[in-house]
Amino acid sequence: MAxxxxxxxxxxxxxxxxxxxxxxxxHPATHGVFRMVLTIDGELVTDLDPVIGYMHRGNExxxxxxxxxxxxxxxxxxxxxxxxxxxxxxxxAVEKLTGIKPTERSEYIRVILAELNRIxxxxxxxxxxxxxxxxxxTAFMYAFRDREFVQxxxxxxxxxxxxxxxxxxxxxxxxxxxxxxxxCTQVIDRINSGLKDLEGMIVDNxxxxxxxxxxxxxxxxxxxxxxxxxxxxxxxxxxxxLRKAEPYSIYDRFxxxxxxxxxxxxxxRVIMRLEEMKQSVRIVEQALADMPDGPIMAEGMKRTLRVPxxxxxxxxxxxxxxxxxxxxxxxxxxxYRHKVRAASFCNLSALRAMSIGNYVSDVIVILGSxxxxxxxxxx
Amino acid sequence: MTQETVxxxxxxxxxxxxxxxxxxLLPSVGFTIRETPLDETVTISRDDFLAVMETLKGHERLRFxxxxxxxxxxxxxxxxxxxxxxxxxxxxxxAVKVRCPYDDPHVPTVxxxxxxxxxxxxxxQEMYGIVFDGHPDLRPLLTEEGMGYFPLRKxxxxxxxxEWQEGYLSAIDEAKRQAASASGEAPPPMxxxxxxxxxxxxxxxxxxxxxxxxxxxxDEKAAVRAAIDKFNEDLESGQAGGGAAAPAPMxxxxxxxxxxxxxxxxxxxxxxxxxxxxDEKAFVAEALKKFSEEQDAGGAPAAAPKKEMxxxxxxxxxxxxxxxxxxxxxxxxxxxxDEKKFVAEALKKFSxxxx
Numbered sequence: 001m002a003x004x005x006x007x008x009x010x011x012x013x014x015x016x017x018x019x020x021x022x023x024x025x026x027h028p029a030t031h032g033v034f035r036m037v038l039t040i041d042g043e044l045v046t047d048l049d050p051v052i053g054y055m056h057r058g059n060e061x062x063x064x065x066x067x068x069x070x071x072x073x074x075x076x077x078x079x080x081x082x083x084x085x086x087x088x089x090x091x092x093a094v095e096k097l098t099g100i101k102p103t104e105r106s107e108y109i110r111v112i113l114a115e116l117n118r119i120x121x122x123x124x125x126x127x128x129x130x131x132x133x134x135x136x137x138t139a140f141m142y143a144f145r146d147r148e149f150v151q152x153x154x155x156x157x158x159x160x161x162x163x164x165x166x167x168x169x170x171x172x173x174x175x176x177x178x179x180x181x182x183x184c185t186q187v188i189d190r191i192n193s194g195l196k197d198l199e200g201m202i203v204d205n206x207x208x209x210x211x212x213x214x215x216x217x218x219x220x221x222x223x224x225x226x227x228x229x230x231x232x233x234x235x236x237x238x239x240x241x242l243r244k245a246e247p248y249s250i251y252d253r254f255x256x257x258x259x260x261x262x263x264x265x266x267x268x269r270v271i272m273r274l275e276e277m278k279q280s281v282r283i284v285e286q287a288l289a290d291m292p293d294g295p296i297m298a299e300g301m302k303r304t305l306r307v308p309x310x311x312x313x314x315x316x317x318x319x320x321x322x323x324x325x326x327x328x329x330x331x332x333x334x335x336y337r338h339k340v341r342a343a344s345f346c347n348l349s350a351l352r353a354m355s356i357g358n359y360v361s362d363v364i365v366i367l368g369s370x371x372x373x374x375x376x377x378x379x
Numbered sequence: 380m381t382q383e384t385v386x387x388x389x390x391x392x393x394x395x396x397x398x399x400x401x402x403x404l405l406p407s408v409g410f411t412i413r414e415t416p417l418d419e420t421v422t423i424s425r426d427d428f429l430a431v432m433e434t435l436k437g438h439e440r441l442r443f444x445x446x447x448x449x450x451x452x453x454x455x456x457x458x459x460x461x462x463x464x465x466x467x468x469x470x471x472x473x474a475v476k477v478r479c480p481y482d483d484p485h486v487p488t489v490x491x492x493x494x495x496x497x498x499x500x501x502x503x504q505e506m507y508g509i510v511f512d513g514h515p516d517l518r519p520l521l522t523e524e525g526m527g528y529f530p531l532r533k534x535x536x537x538x539x540x541x542e543w544q545e546g547y548l549s550a551i552d553e554a555k556r557q558a559a560s561a562s563g564e565a566p567p568p569m570x571x572x573x574x575x576x577x578x579x580x581x582x583x584x585x586x587x588x589x590x591x592x593x594x595x596x597x598d599e600k601a602a603v604r605a606a607i608d609k610f611n612e613d614l615e616s617g618q619a620g621g622g623a624a625a626p627a628p629m630x631x632x633x634x635x636x637x638x639x640x641x642x643x644x645x646x647x648x649x650x651x652x653x654x655x656x657x658d659e660k661a662f663v664a665e666a667l668k669k670f671s672e673e674q675d676a677g678g679a680p681a682a683a684p685k686k687e688m689x690x691x692x693x694x695x696x697x698x699x700x701x702x703x704x705x706x707x708x709x710x711x712x713x714x715x716x717d718e719k720k721f722v723a724e725a726l727k728k729f730s731x732x733x734x
Contacts, residue, residue, distance in 0.1 A: 052520060052521060053519075053520060053521035053522060053523075056521040056522065058530065060506075060531060061530060061531055096416040096417065097416070221444075224444050224445050224467060225444065225493060225494050225495065226494050226495055227445070227446060227447075227493070227494070227495025227499075238467070240467065245470070246417070246472070310415065310416075311415055311420075312415055312416045312417060313415075313417065313418060313447075313448060313461075313463050313474060314417065315447070322447060324447060324448055324463075326448060326450045326461065326463070328452060336452075337450070337452045337453075339448070339450040339451075341447060341448040341450075341463075345498065345502075346495055346498070346499070348498075349494075349495065349497060349498035349499075350494075353494075378521055379521075
């Protein structure tokens with residue numbers, strides 16, 4: 001970015017002071033209780049200091065006093081827009097340590113729900129982000145109309161709108177309703193038609209093109225070094241998805257593509273999410289066709305779940321990137337250490353590097369493109 | 380730093396391909412291998428730490444360019460930092476662990492090698508107190524500055540509030556009982572919490588016994604029920620016996636109630652005898668006087684052995700002395716100066732008594 005020369009010929013050098021601007025914590029553009037201290041030179045951001053922790057609830061300490069099954073509820077409350085994905089990660093971590101094998105049917109249910117959850121999370125992103133760039137109203141309404149439809153579907157299955165608490169080590173809490181296939185097909189149809197609307201609204205939109213193209217370009221090398229993951233990393237052109245790179249659960253049985261970008265700019269990050277939703281629909285369709293009947297809980301599960309001595313770092317591909325759980329078991333019914341690797345946390349740590357040299361209004365767009373969930377950042 | 384093998388009884392696991400490669404590239408470094416699902420895990424000593432990290436990042440046969448996660452773990456005598464890596468070029472997955480003693484929690488930073496370590500180390504520092512030497516900015520991230528403790532350490536327990544209160548209440552009861560036995564009084568009856576605890580213990584014992592004997596569920600219930608009934612009976616008789624031997628000092632409410640009883644009894648007696656109103660009053664007054672004398676005599680032994688006062692009690696006693704002295708001085712119509720002197724003297728005397 002070009003620096004502006006403010007000196008006026010013939011005038012003595014005046015001492016200038018930096019201006020600090022607080023954005024947040026209660027600001028609609030910060031997507032939650034997030035604050036950033038901008039140091040600005042005119043409209044140009046010369047420094048940025050993110051301030052987080054407003055929603056720190058001890059989500060890593062609390063599970064140390066909880067039974068292994070009670071912890072599942074805390075994972076709903078970390079990334080509260082991708083609850084099934086986070087639960088999936090945790091129950092897989094427990095299964096890795098105990099050697100419990102989940103049943104076939106429950107594996108398919110988990111994958112279907114996790115992929116649909118990815119779609120609702122991305123819909124939320126598109127809705128909120130379009131407001132950030134200045135497309136007010138329509139895109140937001142399109143996204144939320146479809147998201148609510150899927151949310152209702154989740155509620156039918158789990159009984160809860162947001163905090164599902166549905167996955168269990170060894171399976172799922174209870175079987176899905178009888179009309180699961182029928183309703184799931186309805187949901188997919190709805191998403192497909194909604195995606196067409198959204199694509200028409202976003203991809204060639206003049207506002208999106210003008211504001212997002214070429215903004216905050218990140219090279220693959222930088223992205224890896226900064227610890228970025230998920231759509232942000234793929235937007236730089238790297239074909240890396242944990243579902244393919246280290247297939248967990250039953251993801252190796254499905255055919256799907258990993259969309260990648262070219263420039264690593266904000267525009268690519270948005271397109272990445274639109275494409276990912278289509279791939280998720282593909283996975284759900286395949287999983288629905290193959291889903292077998294059968295038990296939903298592994299046999300021989302004990303009332304008290306004791307995890308033998310050992311440790312595992314389980315990671316899944318969440319909507320925002322790599323969501324990981326580092327679990328240390330000591331043979332008791334409570335985790336000894338329970339660390340959550342939050343994708344938003346690591347992605348947000350790169351905000352400063354991504355923002356410096358841009359204008360204040362663009363920083364809001366860059367922040368929006370990271371797609372932070374403060375519940376996950378602060379834990 | 381002592382290099383502890385994490386698994387003690389079991390023989391050390393076979394090194395995986397990655398551990399073999401590391402040993403080949405860094406022959407002078409001791410790697411302790413631990414088997415974990417998904418990743419290969421090695422523990423290294425703090426002295427080798429930076430050399431190993433630089434090799435991991437820079438060596439062309441390793442190229443661990445992605446730092447996924449940094450976690451602290453509290454092992455009570457030592458603090459551990461765990462780094463999870465991924466190599467995009469080779470697809471390698473590795474976890475590296477390093478330990479530091481509790482009283483010297485320092486580990487070199489790796490934020491100059493992986494920028495991602497910046498926030499991850501900051502978080503570990505504020506939660507575990509592990510100082511990452513050379514880190515550019517170690518301000519706390521999620522908690523406030525200058526908190527003075529490290530919330531994720533095991534020395535900062537997160538007990539249930541009930542558990543905490545239970546411990547607190549029983550500690551108070553224990554202190555009371557000790558004070559009472561020191562002054563020669565009978566121990567106070569069990570607190571509610573203690574009774575509940577004792578009952579729970581009894582129920583568990585009865586149930587275990589019944590199960591060991593192989594009783595049917597109905598018989599088991601009956602056995603537990605009988606145990607509880609017996610416990611309740613014992614408790615009542617025990618309390619009655621204790622009460623007869625040495626009455627506990629009455630509370631204010633109890634005292635007022637007892638007084639009211641005495642008054643009613645005396646009045647009824649007087650009326651039965653057909654006394655005049657004057658005589659009745661005098662009779663009741665006498666009964667009351669007798670009652671208070673009895674109370675004083677009963678309470679006297681408690682005052683005899685002087686106990687060490689608590690701070691609050693001391694302050695209260697002092698305040699009493701001051702008020703008393705001031706009132707006395709005013710009754711004598713002293714000047715303000717003299718009053719002050721008088722009060723100061725009384726206080727001095729009090730302190731001397733207290734020692």
